[in-house]
Amino acid sequence: xxxxxxxxxxxxxxxxMFNTTLAKVxxxxxxxxxxxxxxxxxxxxxxxxxxxxxxxxxxxxVGEIAIFSIAFAISPNPDDxxxxxxxxxxxxxxxxxxxxxxxxxxxxxxxx
Numbered sequence: 141x142x143x144x145x146x147x148x149x150x151x152x153x154x155x156x157m158f159n160t161t162l163a164k165v166x167x168x169x170x171x172x173x174x175x176x177x178x179x180x181x182x183x184x185x186x187x188x189x190x191x192x193x194x195x196x197x198x199x200x201x202v203g204e205i206a207i208f209s210i211a212f213a214i215s216p217n218p219d220d221x222x223x224x225x226x227x228x229x230x231x232x233x234x235x236x237x238x239x240x241x242x243x244x245x246x247x248x249x250x251x252x
Contacts, residue, residue: 154252155190157182157243164241171236176229179236180204186243196251200236207232 158164171179180200187197211225242248 157186157189157191164244167243168237168241171233171240176204176207176232176236179232182236182240182243191243192251204232204236 158167167182167185170182174181180197180203183192183197183200186192187194207228211228214220215222215225
């Protein structure tokens with residue numbers, strides 16, 4: 141009797157976000173070089189490619205808008221000296237760059 145597994149199709153591999161290490165570096169630099177303004181862009185691209193689920197990109201979009209809104213609400217005047225808006229922006233940049241670098245990590249399954 142033949143094995144039922146021989147003729148079974150292979151399960152498709154999960155799509156990859158980065159084809160090369162250079163691509164990974166460039167995509168990781170997007171949130172850093174844009175000062176957080178494009179923090180959600182790598183996740184939108186990853187959702188379009190099928191690397192992550194669309195809700196994860198939506199969370200990053202909403203989070204980015206919320207952080208910018210809070211930062212501008214705290215310091216609407218350019219002469220304000222509060223460190224909180226800058227701290228929020230740095231947190232956004234660090235989180236987005238770190239999460240972008242981890243998009244192809246097989247050990248992380250949240251949103252994939």
